[in-house]
Amino acid sequence: GESVGLHLPTLSVQEGDNSIINCAYSNSASDYFIWYKQESGKGPQFIIDIRSNMDKRQGQRVTVLLNKTVKHLSLQIAATQPGDSAVYFCAENYGGTSYGKLTFGQGTILTVHP
Amino acid sequence: EAGVTQSPTHLIKTRGQQATLRCSPISGHTSVYWYQQALGLGLQFLLWYDEGEERNRGNFPPRFSGRQFPNYSSELNVNALELEDSALYLCASSTGTSGDLTDTQYFGPGTRLTVL
Numbered sequence: 001g002e003s004v005g006l007h008l009p010t011l012s013v014q015e016g017d018n019s020i021i022n023c024a025y026s027n028s029a030s031d032y033f034i035w036y037k038q039e040s041g042k043g044p045q046f047i048i049d050i051r052s053n054m055d056k057r058q059g060q061r062v063t064v065l066l067n068k069t070v071k072h073l074s075l076q077i078a079a080t081q082p083g084d085s086a087v088y089f090c091a092e093n094y095g096g097t098s099y100g101k102l103t104f105g106q107g108t109i110l111t112v113h114p
Numbered sequence: 115e116a117g118v119t120q121s122p123t124h125l126i127k128t129r130g131q132q133a134t135l136r137c138s139p140i141s142g143h144t145s146v147y148w149y150q151q152a153l154g155l156g157l158q159f160l161l162w163y164d165e166g167e168e169r170n171r172g173n174f175p176p177r178f179s180g181r182q183f184p185n186y187s188s189e190l191n192v193n194a195l196e197l198e199d200s201a202l203y204l205c206a207s208s209t210g211t212s213g214d215l216t217d218t219q220y221f222g223p224g225t226r227l228t229v230l
Contacts, residue, residue, distance in 0.1 A: 045221070
């Protein structure tokens with residue numbers, strides 16, 4: 001079926017720690033994955049993306065890992081800061097009849113304690 | 115550069131009424147997408163418009179409709195409102211690069227629709 005799910009609904013970390021947010025997807029045909037951050041009262045903000053022909057991509061303080069064998073995606077945030085507190089969503093796009101449609105997971109709430 | 119803008123910020127309607135939500139994409143973007151974010155249900159894809167045409171539609175009833183104007187702004191209309199239509203409606207835009215799955219969607223702040 002069409003679904004992107006998350007292993008952990010909440011994650012609590014201390015400031016300065018590294019955070020890892022996980023996501024499982026069910027469609028092996030998915031070709032493009034995106035992580036979004038949504039702060040309270042705001043729309044989702046693009047963080048980083050990765051295509052299925054890659055297994056790792058790095059940005060500023062963030063890294064996305066893709067394991068196609070087990071259909072798993074993760075977002076790593078280095079030196080987590082209080083400003084990183086938000087809901088994080090993974091999303092997938094697999095084209096075909098679903099072209100243009102992003103399928104989102106339920107989200108993980110990240111709380112960073114100072 | 116201005117991001118995606120949406121209006122109104124909040125909208126309160128009663129059951130059976132019609133709601134109209136508006137979206138202006140990032141300058142230079144031709145594709146506009148609409149998503150519904152209901153409490154506890156994550157983001158659900160509603161509609162995609164590109165170059166004035168509806169390109170794809172999610173699993174929503176026909177009373178959810180919209181259009182895209184020549185300036186690429188878009189309108190979402192919800193007829194015969196039901197209580198369960200209460201949600202945050204998010205608009206996103208992208209460059210509309212044809213055939214490119216990696217055409218990143220950038221979101222606006224949303225319109226909070228409350229149906230009483």
